[in-house]
Amino acid sequence: IIGGAKVSTKIDLLQNLVSKVDALVIGGGMANTFLHAQGVGIGKSLAEKNLAGTALRIIEKAGAANCAIILPVDAVVAYHFAANAPCHAYGLDAIPAEGMILDVGPQSIARIHAAIDDAATLVWNGPLGAFEMTPFDHGTMVAAKHAANRTKAKKLISVAGGGDTVAALNQAGVAGDFTYVSTAGGAFLEWMEGKPLPGVEVLRMRQAQ
Template sequence: MTAFRTLDDIGDVAGKRALVRVDLNVPMADGAVTDDTRLRAHVPTITELSDAGAKVLLLAHFGRPKGEYKPEFSLRPVVPALADVLGRDVKFMERPSGEAIADLADGSVVVIENTRYAPGEEKNDPGMAKVIAGFGDLYVNDAFSVSHRAHMSTEGLTHHLPSFAGRAMEAELKALEAALGNPEHPVAAVVGGAKVSTKLAVLEHLVTKVDHLIIGGGMANTFLAARGVDVGKSLCEHDLTDTAVAILEAADRAECTVHLPYDVVVAKEFAANPPTRTVNVHDVAADEMILDIGPAAVEALADVLKTCRTVVWNGPLGAFETPPFDAATVALAQTAAALTREGSLVSVAGGGDTVAALNHAGASEDFTFISTAGGAFLEWMEGKELPGVKALHQSA
């Protein structure tokens, strides 16, 4: 991996103006933050800079105002929640000005209003980048989750200021490097979710990088159908069976073993706790749907993980939000967590459904690293170069 500079490389920041890109795009209800996970992720970076005497100017977006001022997309309501997690005062600035920033005390933390109110943000306008850079002495990107966007606040600023990765970004990049960049083999990838179509590029990339590809969720049905299995009325993209065959053939060429379930849990309706059967994949009735991987397949997959040194996980194995179709995800996640605890496995996971599934399984605390990024994590799994990350490498 190309080197990037971190907070360790900044030197003395007392009195300096640090423009810090963070992710404050948090869920809200009735004007209050309902989940502060993203805010807490930035505490180490903000605290370290503030304690060292920098004026910390936070750049972030909220929602999609599309270059217009819309009051419902203001970052102002996020400020009290950020102040709570930081345990210090946080100011709010509608428009940055040199005079207002000069008046700030060293160590101040300021949230600047939604960057996406300006059309130049999403267009990565060089003129806007030059203006905003004029308010800072250095730039820190601490928001991996938005680094798949070539925006002014993720990419443009790096052309004008000394640029560094914040602590959250640094942890993310190191974890991803350990998972797929330069991992310890054997490597397994667990990929679940409803549709193959949303993860085609991920699957095509992974078969060239990992030793074992474990496919679950609705997308496993498409692969089973491609192998001639009648999946009944299961969720299945029958129009993509040729694509599934091509991925299986590519895996063979790359000597990557693809694991599909051979026993499954089926039901005639998708509802909580309906009558279910556990059957061989070849015994699914025409009026049944596959909603989870069966226990024998889970046991076999657990044995696969026990032979591996690294696992990267994206997506649940079944319809985990609806019991009892969470059983396979919970069981395999707990196996991965136990192997990580004992030091034999590096486990990295990411994506919204994945985080929820691992939390549900009680496995999150023991995984080596869990990314809260959605689109950026998927694009990384596709092998794409992320503009915000590339910019940090180039600036180094």
């Protein structure tokens, strides 16, 4: 599960992961960039429209690697970026032109839960919506609790990292139920990008000697 606001900060991560995982859930603001690239009207939602081509290339690379890309199929939309703003769930063909996507919708949550159920290992970085404001924390909270329950039932190895992700797991009260939670935001991302970590490389060199 990769979420958060921007594709631009996670291009290397996405390109590395699609060749390594069976399924990739894309959520948060970055999902809007992918939806826009596929011709979905996203209203006034946060998106990096200049990266539409990059998003399509990532989808193409995933297809070649047999990695299923799981994007939202519905969204919770509000007209104001504020806590407890009136909101409504819409299908992707009906996002209001003046609205902002602030969370994944109920059908998307069901698909994410199904993907978690199919997985033996989950790696999570980035929230699925504007989790810092109710009610737009709902998608992230229920997915976190679902993953935690699967982990407690010994059916899932769950790894999470990054500042927002750790904050979201704490908010859901499940940080202690995940198999491993990394507090090293930047290093965790570099590891997921497939880049060498200086501290680990030193240990490898010592072992080789």
